[in-house]
Amino acid sequence: MTSENSSGIDRRDMLKALAGIPVLGALGIQIFRKASYDDKHNIQEEIVRELGLEDLMDVVKPVTHQKGDLIRIGIVGFGGRGPQLAKALGFLEKSSFEQTVENGSLDAQIRDGNLHVAITGICDVFDLHAENGLATAAHDIHTGGEFASKHPVKRFSHYHEMLADPNIDAVIIATPDHHHAQMTIDAIQAGKHVYCEKSLIHREEEIYASYEAVKNSKLVFQLGHQYPQTAAFQVANEILHRDLLGKISHVETTTNRNSPNGAWIRHVDNEGKTKPGDAQSIDWKQWLGKAPEVPFSIRRYYSWARYFEYDTGLFGQLFSHEFDAVNQLLKMGIPETVYSSGGQYTYKEFGDMPDVLHTTFEYPNKDMTLTYSANLSSSKARGRTLYGRDASMTVGNNLELTPDGSSEQFSDLLERGLVSSGSPMLEMLKGSNTAKTVDAISSATAQYYASRGLTSTSIGGQEWDVTHLHLKEWLEAIRNGGTPTANIEMAYEEGVVIAMADISYREGCRTKWDKEQRRIIRI
Amino acid sequence: MEIRTKDLKWQLGTLVVLRFLIGWHFLYEGLYKLIHPEWSSLGFLASSQWIFSGVAEWFISNTAVLNTVDALNTWGLITIGLGLILGLFTRAASLAGTCLLLLYYLFNPPFIGMELTGPMEGNYLMVNKTLIEAVTLLYIAVTPLSRSLGLDTLRKKYNA
Structure with missing residues (x-):
């Protein structure tokens, strides 16, 4: 810059040049005022504060990888x-x-x-x-x-x-x-x-x-x-630990799918062509193992989950996940009695798997019933829900905690209109896209707009495959x-529960757990 | 038609105020996103319709890409907003702002059958406020008078 140039700028030019500065100043002041206002008037934070949940997310364990022996x-x-x-x-x-x-x-x-x-x-x-x-x-x-x-x-x-x-x-x-x-x-x-x-x-x-x-x-x-291994599970566990649900007497688990693949009909590909494999390329004898001897069948090989000779069907395939999730949360163990019913109404061609199935698991000593309701001809998702007297919690990839209208624990918040029984007071959303699966508490709002579920998703962490973590x-x-x-303790309890449900369905009886003898009784 | 000096002053004043207002809007949008790290364009992109929906899908399918898009958007807004308010590189800022606004418009255009669901503050058919703001910025870009207040005047002097 030469002295000649700078001397060419007078006060008037300077004022003209800096006309935007006061605007910037005004914006700065307004942003500051807004931030202080928001701090005091944040309903979401107020709910979290009232519930004492500021530190809720701290329970989610960070993922670290240590080097170890091969x-x-x-x-x-x-x-x-x-x-x-x-x-x-x-x-x-x-x-x-x-x-x-x-x-x-x-x-x-x-x-x-x-x-x-x-x-x-x-x-x-x-x-x-x-x-x-x-x-x-x-x-x-x-x-x-x-x-x-x-x-x-x-x-x-x-x-x-x-x-x-x-x-x-x-x-x-x-x-x-x-x-x-x-x-x-x-x-x-x-x-x-x-x-x-x-x-x-x-x-x-x-x-x-x-x-x-x-x-x-x-x-x-x-x-x-x-x-x-999911963050949602860890938070759900903490919510239960803090007794936000009150007394729970019913836990509902469900499966809803609506496709042949979802019903384990898997010997054909998407174009309807039979998948590869024959008696020459498959060691059929080893595949059968102790199962009854039958000639090679491509249906049995790929769609084995539909046959009771090889699987317990929906119980082993999907209810097992449901039971484990609930048992990890509530540690309720083995029920006293189990009853299953259902039938094949859609996929009747082969195999034994029912496509509508209902099972109740009674825990009289825990004042609780667990139910499993599966439907392979409707994909309307129903979730996994724990019903408590103060709140219900639906927990899967996402988590929703909704207060009960008659809750005593939340009566004050309900009366003040901070929360309502018609919408979750706390929710945790996972990005709906599979490649974007960061779990975080994203909103805890009194007024919940579900119409564009993704808008409140938080991003700021890392995505992990849960199987990798497991x-x-x-x-x-x-x-x-x-x-x-x-x-193995959890697997033992789950094994008993699956066998009780499976026997009940296959044999059309009610099953009872004999605690002393540690075996299943048909009643 | 004769243009009187008084008219020019009003033109100049209104144009500069318009520039400040749009600059304010950009800068605040950018700063808001910066202050709220939980903000993401995910929701906006996920609801994208029409010609850019495929691009939007690709953006959100990859965390790294999405984070880059978010950062570019945030800093783009801040830079353009500062440029408009300070009157620095005003023309470039206005043109960049126009492009950005047109992109927003095209990602979610208010065309027949593409209405967004959820609570809305107005009703739009083909034309919405984003489009109007885009054209207004274009007007600022092509009108030299809009740059007669701001740091660009100093820049010109130095370069002269």
């Missing part, structure tokens, strides 16, 4: 669930990985969550699935296959061979349900830690045998119920000791 994992069953579990461990077949990167849907756990494991064994009765497993295990996401190449993966044609291999420390079981218990028992006896997909059991006697096996070992067992918990327990969430 754990070598073998996966039994690489059909539907196996690849998802492998991905959660950080292994994804190369072309799928590249596709994921290309469309920008790389999950956070892929970037940040190194679990320090190698998949060193794959066992599947179907060549195609086994080959996919080998390709997946050979490509670790974190180093693009570099790490995996140092830890070669082996295919085993029978899971007994895998269990005998000293290069495997732990196994993940992702086969059809009728194998779960036996494989768990055999794996534990072979000295391997076990992560087993739900349901652990198919028949009653398997509960006791697998419980004994795990209990008598020092190995870590985790059942595949990842839901308690596996992580299991691996950490293997390394550092401790008991994972879905441990």
